[in-house]
Amino acid sequence: xxxxxxxxxxxxxxxxxxxxxxxxxxxxxxxxxxxxxxxxxxxxxxxxxxxxxxxxxxxxxxxxxxxxxxxxxxxxxxxxxxxxxxxxxxxxxxxxxxxxxxxxxxxxxxxxxxxxxxxxxxxxxxxxxxxxxxxxxxxxxxxxxxxxxxxxxxxxxxxxxxxxxxxxxxxxxxxxxxxxxxxxxxxxxxxxxxxxxxxxxxxxxxxxxxxxxxxxxxxxxxx
Numbered sequence: 193x194x195x196x197x198x199x200x201x202x203x204x205x206x207x208x209x210x211x212x213x214x215x216x217x218x219x220x221x222x223x224x225x226x227x228x229x230x231x232x233x234x235x236x237x238x239x240x241x242x243x244x245x246x247x248x249x250x251x252x253x254x255x256x257x258x259x260x261x262x263x264x265x266x267x268x269x270x271x272x273x274x275x276x277x278x279x280x281x282x283x284x285x286x287x288x289x290x291x292x293x294x295x296x297x298x299x300x301x302x303x304x305x306x307x308x309x310x311x312x313x314x315x316x317x318x319x320x321x322x323x324x325x326x327x328x329x330x331x332x333x334x335x336x337x338x339x340x341x342x343x344x345x346x347x348x349x350x351x352x353x354x355x356x357x358x359x360x361x362x363x364x365x366x367x368x369x370x371x372x373x374x375x376x377x378x379x380x381x382x383x384x385x386x387x388x389x390x391x392x393x394x395x396x397x398x399x400x401x402x403x404x405x406x407x408x409x410x411x412x413x414x415x
Contacts, residue, residue: 198347199292200318201379202310202359203372204325205340209306210269211261212333213276215239218262221275235268260333270305277303280328284310287324290317304375318359338364342372344381 215236222232239262243255262269262276284301285291292300292311300321302309310325312318329336343359343366359366370381378388407415 197313198345200312200315201344201346202312202318202322202366203342203344203374204308204310205337206306206308207335207337207340209277209334210264210273212335213262213273214260214333217332218272218276221279225275239263273305274303276332277306277308277334279332280308280325280334283324283328284321287320290320307375309374315359322359338366341366343368344370344372344379346379346381346383348383
């Protein structure tokens with residue numbers, strides 16, 4: 193028998209997540225994954241040996257080493273960050289009594305690089321999950337922002353909406369929203385795709401009209 197319930201969903205904001213990756217922790221985690229030493233040495237030389245300079249008002253500063261962070265827009269950066277944050281996801285999965293499952297699949301923490309979504313069945317469970325995130329942040333120099341994190345209460349039909357439940361962390365309370373755009377999809381508290389479908393339909397119509405306006409004077413064959 194499957195239990196279906198409403199859930200609290202927190203879209204967690206990690207401030208400058210890629211920039212705060214600690215090299216010592218990152219390469220220790222890569223060693224634990226049995227990465228070939230040659231590849232690991234190449235990565236270490238790429239990151240530990242990099243120098244940067246700052247352009248300010250037409251003048252360049254002296255070169256200085258970078259002591260933390262994975263490269264912005266680097267092909268490997270999302271993968272390296274996933275390795276770095278994987279311990280947080282495993283810690284959340286191991287936390288007893290606060291898990292959410294879809295069948296036998298754990299879905300209490302969904303992550304795509306630095307975009308992390310936390311899902312909990314109760315307010316107290318969500319507070320425990322946030323405490324785990326806080327502990328991970330203190331150990332790995334990860335900084336989470338409550339002012340930029342969002343809460344959405346996803347309600348199942350027939351379940352009474354939970355009101356006046358506040359989540360206070362990292363010096364601020366979390367704001368509630370009815371809808372939130374996440375990775376290109378509009379998540380609705382009513383668990384309906386209608387708004388997202390309408391948004392995408394309107395976007396497609398706008399793109400078609402743009403193409404017709406730009407190439408309207410061409411002959412039919414060229415179109």
